Amino acid sequence: MPEAVDPTIVIGAGVAGLTTALYLQRAGETVVVVDPLPPAGGASYGNAGLISADTSVPIALPGMVRKVPGWLTDRLGPLSVDPRYLPTALPWLVRWVMASRASRVESISDAMRALHQTTFDCWRELLGQAKFSELIRPLGQVHAWESDTETPSAALERSLRERQGIRTEKLTQDDLRQMFPGISRRVVRGLLLPGNGFTVNPQRLVQTLGDLLQEAGGTLVNERASRIIPGESGGHTVMTNIGWRKARKVVIAAGAWSNDLLRPLGIRVPLETERGYHAMLTAPGIDLRLPISNKTRSFGVTPMEHGLRVGGTVEIAGLQAPPNIERAKVLLEHVKGMFPDVDTREHRFWMGFRPSTPDSLPILGQAPGLPNVFLALGHGHFGMTGGPPSAKIVSNIVLGRPSPIDPAPYSAQRFV
Helix, strand or coil: CCCCCCCEEEECCCHHHHHHHHHHHHCCCCEEEECCCCCCCCHHHHCCCEECCCCCCCCCCCCHHHHHHHHHHCCCCCEEECHHHHHHHHHHHHHHHHHCCHHHHHHHHHHHHHHHCCHHHHHHHHHCHHHHHHHEECCCEEEEECCCCCCHHHHHHHHHHHHCCCCCEEECHHHHHHHCCCCCCCCCEEEEECCCEEECCHHHHHHHHHHHHHHCCCEEECCCEEEEEECCCCCEEEEECCEEEEECEEEECCHHHHHHHHHHHCCCCCCEEEEEEEEEECCCCCCCCCCEEECCCCEEEEEECCEEEEEEEEEECCCCCCCCHHHHHHHHHHHHHHCCCCCCCCEEEEEEEEEECCCCCCEEEECCCCCCEEEEECEHHHHHHHHHHHHHHHHHHHHCCCCCCCCHHHCHHHHC
């Protein structure tokens, strides 16, 4: 009998991990996905469901540094920093401010555009047309404002879109009222991004990826990876909570928990946890056809098959602090202000951990100094969008094939 070959182990069963695993399994690798929770148990479960092929604006923009003092005092604002966690987060925040310089924003935006623009093609490739049509709606997204005055940040976003040829359509207040019956009159203008879309159920989408992986011959195991031990002959051992697993190659796609695996390997990357909240309205009493993001108040509403999902807050407080439920309650006030007739009585709150880099770009490719260890992490706010194209890049690197786009902007080496 032929000698058994150690599998490729992918650590993480979110979007990034499962799409990478599926590409590898279909290419002939034997893949085992290790995660303490079944799909989708982490950030991939509770995200806003946005799939944004035409979004290329980083989170850090010029002028953000002036807002830092306010974040430390307004615990219910769109972005807050827990003062107790500030000493830990400070090095990441400094890098975040540096990434917001005008000299960096254009190159970051170009790299985001290169990665995101093929996301729908990748989703179709992974799911097949029937499941794609069932789960994904490439119908567009709307941005809306409560002021006629364009802020400097909004002007920069517009210039980046124009520079990259991204198509948009301006919406008047009357346009918005036709598209979103019952929307408040304080929302005075909008912008349609027809090249974007959303999923009707992030959890079911990620569960479908897990099912497809197993149908292709891959394996899902509910174990917590605690350590990667490099082997002398090129292979590795993955220590989990219930044993040891030999691996020929390892892909780390563990989201916000990736640093726990990277630090013992001597790998330092600026990966911080952005805690995000959502309120799920299970009987909202209103119907939306498209997601709408209120750019004035920094929140958004996405129609899903089980209700409306309201999300958008960011809290930097690490992995251990308990949820601040007041931040979730603010979302109910926001959505009621934008849609006065919405019924918020039946709601569920959730908090998850976005794995974020200072420059809004993921970390992809070979781990520095470690052959046969690869990284697919740090997608922050853009996991549903950037996860599948990232998986295509990483899977090709693992297989020794040319990458479909230049992987250099996403390499961990950019932080050295």
